[in-house]
Amino acid sequence: MAGLTINEAAETTGWSPRMLRYVESAGLIEPPRSPAGYRLYGPEELQRLRTLRLLLEDHGIGLGDVGFALRLRRDTELRDAVEAWFEAEVTRPADIPDSAWLRWEQEKHQRLLAALVD
Amino acid sequence: MAGLTINEAAETTGWSPRMLRYVESAGLIEPPRSPAGYRLYGPEELQRLRTLRLLLEDHGIGLGDVGFALRLRRDTELRDAVEAWFEAEVTRPADIPDSAWLRWEQEKHQRLLAALVD
DNA sequence: GCAACCTTGACATAGACGTGGTAAGGTTTG
DNA sequence: CAAACCTTACCACGTCTATGTCAAGGTTGC
Numbered sequence: 001m002a003g004l005t006i007n008e009a010a011e012t013t014g015w016s017p018r019m020l021r022y023v024e025s026a027g028l029i030e031p032p033r034s035p036a037g038y039r040l041y042g043p044e045e046l047q048r049l050r051t052l053r054l055l056l057e058d059h060g061i062g063l064g065d066v067g068f069a070l071r072l073r074r075d076t077e078l079r080d081a082v083e084a085w086f087e088a089e090v091t092r093p094a095d096i097p098d099s100a101w102l103r104w105e106q107e108k109h110q111r112l113l114a115a116l117v118d
Numbered sequence: 119m120a121g122l123t124i125n126e127a128a129e130t131t132g133w134s135p136r137m138l139r140y141v142e143s144a145g146l147i148e149p150p151r152s153p154a155g156y157r158l159y160g161p162e163e164l165q166r167l168r169t170l171r172l173l174l175e176d177h178g179i180g181l182g183d184v185g186f187a188l189r190l191r192r193d194t195e196l197r198d199a200v201e202a203w204f205e206a207e208v209t210r211p212a213d214i215p216d217s218a219w220l221r222w223e224q225e226k227h228q229r230l231l232a233a234l235v236d
Numbered sequence: 237g238c239a240a241c242c243t244t245g246a247c248a249t250a251g252a253c254g255t256g257g258t259a260a261g262g263t264t265t266g
Numbered sequence: 267c268a269a270a271c272c273t274t275a276c277c278a279c280g281t282c283t284a285t286g287t288c289a290a291g292g293t294t295g296c
Contacts, residue, residue: 005271005272006271006272006273007271007272016255016256018254018255018256018257019254019255019256021273021274022253022254022255034263034272036262036263036264036272036273037262037263037272037273037274038263038264038271038272038273039272039273047206048203048206051203051206052203055199055200055203058199059193059195059196059199061186061196062253062254063253063254064182064252064253064254065186066200066203068179068183068186068187069186069190069200069204070204072187072190073204075177077177078177078179081173081176081177082173082184082187085166085169085170085173085184086187086188086191088165088166088169123241123242124241124242124243125241125242134285134286136284136285136286136287137284137285137286139243139244140283140284140285152242152293154242154243154292154293154294155242155243155244155292155293156241156242156243156293156294157242157243180252180283180284181283181284182282182283182284
């Protein structure tokens, strides 16, 4: 076969077979399959499995974090939205001073209640 | 006071007071404090709380995810490491064909065992 | 000064994450 | 064909996340 099977790959990478399937389910490393459906880990997959291990250990992050990073780099809209949130500053008419704006905020639910009994 | 207190902020943003403290503990939104230590939410914090809420709902992500994104943008080393992992391709002498490399991998633990009884 | 707020810290819980097992069934190989 | 693999689909369990609630004590405003 043109690659290591899951148990062999587990031995050379330090992951358990169970975790190799889990890593795959997270979309991080998806080895090609044999005609019968066996996972076949080639040099590239093995290499990435080892470096993934180091990445997690070195920075104290989890598979879910890397999965999210993957989502960030694949889903442009998500990336932009997150980026926008970090960058966002207050956007509101410059002619309303903070004090007035705060009062408005503070009285909002009173206005809402008033509207209800109206 | 120059801002909304935590319960007022909760009312206008849709978060619970408990969650506002939690969001703060995640490093996402840290309102300034009054001399006595009261959290004071200004226009900027309120705005960001509302958009944070939308960000999570719109994309089905969690606070932890946004926290990780924050880490990514603050910790350059982490960002580079994650980036490098996604980009990594196999790096190994081009003159070793896959088949040989795989055999080498496959027999690694047998060699290790042999070394042990040596 | 008292009622109504705020603070931190602790306990509680439902669901998700990380990980290991096991069972039922198909594949490979000597 | 039998042993030793592989597959998916579950069950289990400790830990973490997200959230609520409560207690003990300080602050504020009328």
